[in-house]
Amino acid sequence: MTPGVKPLIAGNWKMHGTLAEARARAEAVAAGAAGLQADLLVCPPALHVAPVARALRGLAVAVGGQDCHAAAKGAHTGDISAPMLADAGATQVILGHSERRADHAESDAVVRAKVVAALAAGLIPIVCVGETEAERLAGQAEAVVDRQLAESLPEGFAGVIAYEPVWAIGTGRVPTEADIAAIHAAIRAALVARFAGGGQMRILYGGSMKPGNAAAILALPNVDGGLVGGASLVAADFLAIARAAG
Numbered sequence: 001m002t003p004g005v006k007p008l009i010a011g012n013w014k015m016h017g018t019l020a021e022a023r024a025r026a027e028a029v030a031a032g033a034a035g036l037q038a039d040l041l042v043c044p045p046a047l048h049v050a051p052v053a054r055a056l057r058g059l060a061v062a063v064g065g066q067d068c069h070a071a072a073k074g075a076h077t078g079d080i081s082a083p084m085l086a087d088a089g090a091t092q093v094i095l096g097h098s099e100r101r102a103d104h105a106e107s108d109a110v111v112r113a114k115v116v117a118a119l120a121a122g123l124i125p126i127v128c129v130g131e132t133e134a135e136r137l138a139g140q141a142e143a144v145v146d147r148q149l150a151e152s153l154p155e156g157f158a159g160v161i162a163y164e165p166v167w168a169i170g171t172g173r174v175p176t177e178a179d180i181a182a183i184h185a186a187i188r189a190a191l192v193a194r195f196a197g198g199g200q201m202r203i204l205y206g207g208s209m210k211p212g213n214a215a216a217i218l219a220l221p222n223v224d225g226g227l228v229g230g231a232s233l234v235a236a237d238f239l240a241i242a243r244a245a246g
């Protein structure tokens, strides 16, 4: 945790489930949200953002997208824009997730353009960074994350960073607490060096965060919440992680 920063527990639902399942999960999360120390966010598939936002209206769970296009509108078949997400009731958007970087060849420059678009639409960007296993084994983890931060974040950035080592996503493997703390400290230093308010920006950890390991990870310095994939698909597990935030 960072003193004075309220933790954020964000669920990345990826490409899972029907609308009925999304609504039921969102309602179950909202039903358990009372009294938590953390802010809660759920990020359904784009198709489900509007109905989930309607179901959560007035409740203590925010809704986010998982991606957006860099343009506000135009001839981009199959894409959605940041203003569309905002119009649908989203307040935040995950950008530069490693699955987008890998599956859709998103470069740091593309991610940066999307961050600019999100900010222009009034959305809070959650920008993902993280090294592959080969990069970690080569001793490059910190350098990779530094480069991603330098090139994915525009001037005047205000938002959230998620450190997600690619090899920890969906694998059940997590870095050591010392390794998480070291990268989060490096991210903090980079944010402080470049942005006003960098000392208070949330830095989330993501990658196989579960009820059983959340408390230890969330207690580390500069870990201001979690970006949760698999465990966010079960409302009880997601809420258990949120309770672990203090």
Ligand code: PGA
Residues within 6 Å of the ligand: 012, 164, 168, 169, 170, 171, 206, 207, 208, 209, 227, 228, 229, 230, 231
């Ligand atoms: P995981 O995914 O929790 O299933 O590892 C995290 C993410 O990709 O955001």
